[in-house]
Amino acid sequence: STELTQPPSVSVSPGQTARITCSGDALPLQYAFWYQHKPGQAPVLVMYKDYERPSGISERFFGSTSGTTVTLTISGVQAEDEADYYCQSADGSGTVVFGGGTKLTVL
Amino acid sequence: EVQLVESGGGLVQPGGSLRLSCAASGFTFTRYWMSWVRQAPGKGLEWVANIKQDGTEKYYEDSVKGRFTISRDNAKNSLYLQMNSLRAEDTAVYYCARADIIVVRGVIIPWLDSWGQGTLVTVSS
Numbered sequence A: 001s002t003e004l005t006q007p008p009s010v011s012v013s014p015g016q017t018a019r020i021t022c023s024g025d026a027l028p029l030q031y032a033f034w035y036q037h038k039p040g041q042a043p044v045l046v047m048y049k050d051y052e053r054p055s056g057i058s059e060r061f062f063g064s065t066s067g068t069t070v071t072l073t074i075s076g077v078q079a080e081d082e083a084d085y086y087c088q089s090a091d092g093s094g095t096v097v098f099g100g101g102t103k104l105t106v107l
Numbered sequence B: 001e002v003q004l005v006e007s008g009g010g011l012v013q014p015g016g017s018l019r020l021s022c023a024a025s026g027f028t029f030t031r032y033w034m035s036w037v038r039q040a041p042g043k044g045l046e047w048v049a050n051i052k053q054d055g056t057e058k059y060y061e062d063s064v065k066g067r068f069t070i071s072r073d074n075a076k077n078s079l080y081l082q083m084n085s086l087r088a089e090d091t092a093v094y095y096c097a098r099a100d101i102i103v104v105r106g107v108i109i110p111w112l113d114s115w116g117q118g119t120l121v122t123v124s125s
Helices: none
Strands: A009-012 A018-023 A033-037 A044-047 A061-066 A069-074 A083-089 A102-106 B003-007 B010-012 B018-025 B033-039 B045-051 B058-060 B068-073 B078-083 B092-104 B107-115 B119-123
Touching (some): A009 A018, A018 A083, A018 A102, A033 B107, A044 A061, A044 B107, A069 A083, A083 B107, B003 B092, B018 B033, B033 B068, B045 B068, B045 B078, B045 B092, B058 B068
Parallel strands (some): B010 B119
Antiparallel strands (some): A033 A044, A033 A083, A061 A069, A083 A102, B018 B078, B045 B058, B092 B107
C-alpha cells in the first residue's frame, strides 16, 4: 500500500518561508495534492497536481516535486497560515491516501 | 457557490448503525465523484470511501469494507454513508467532499476540491 510521510511539525517566524515535505515511493508516478485544515473548519485544497494552485489560493503557496518527495512552500508566512497541512495521493486506482499531516506553527 | 452539508451524526453504541447524509448544491452533482473522509479526535485525515458519478464504482478504506456502504441519489443531489457494526475507533468527524479525478497511466487519482463542515459520530456505550 502507498504511504506518504510528512514531518509532524514545522515552525517558522512571520515573514519567513515554510517548507513542508511529503515523501512516498509512488509519488513519481502519481500526482500529489495538498490541503490546509484549521481547527473547526472544513479542509481546503491549496495545491493540486503537484504545483497547480486553485483559484482563490494565495500566490504565496507554491508546490514542487523532486523524485519521491513533493514540497509545499509557503513564502512570507502569516499568522493566518497556521494550520495542519496534509498531502494526498492515490493508494490504488480510485482510492485516496493522506499523509500523516504537518502542524505549521507561526512563532 | 459549492455547498456540502452533512447531517446524521450522533452518539451510537458499539455494534450499532448510523446513516450519514450530505446535501450538495451550487454545482452539477452528476458530474463529480464524491467522497467521505473522517478525522478521529487528535488524529489526521483518513479517507473512508469514494463513489463514481453514476454509482457504478465504489471504493472503500480497508477497515470499513463490509461495514460501511457509500451511495448517492442524483435526483436529490445527495450522498450517503450507511455505517453498520460501528466500533469505538469509528468515532470521528465525518466530512463529505466533492472529488475531481485525473487518470495517470490507467490509475484513477481522485482529489477533493470542496469539503463540508463535517458531522460528529461518537461510538460509545
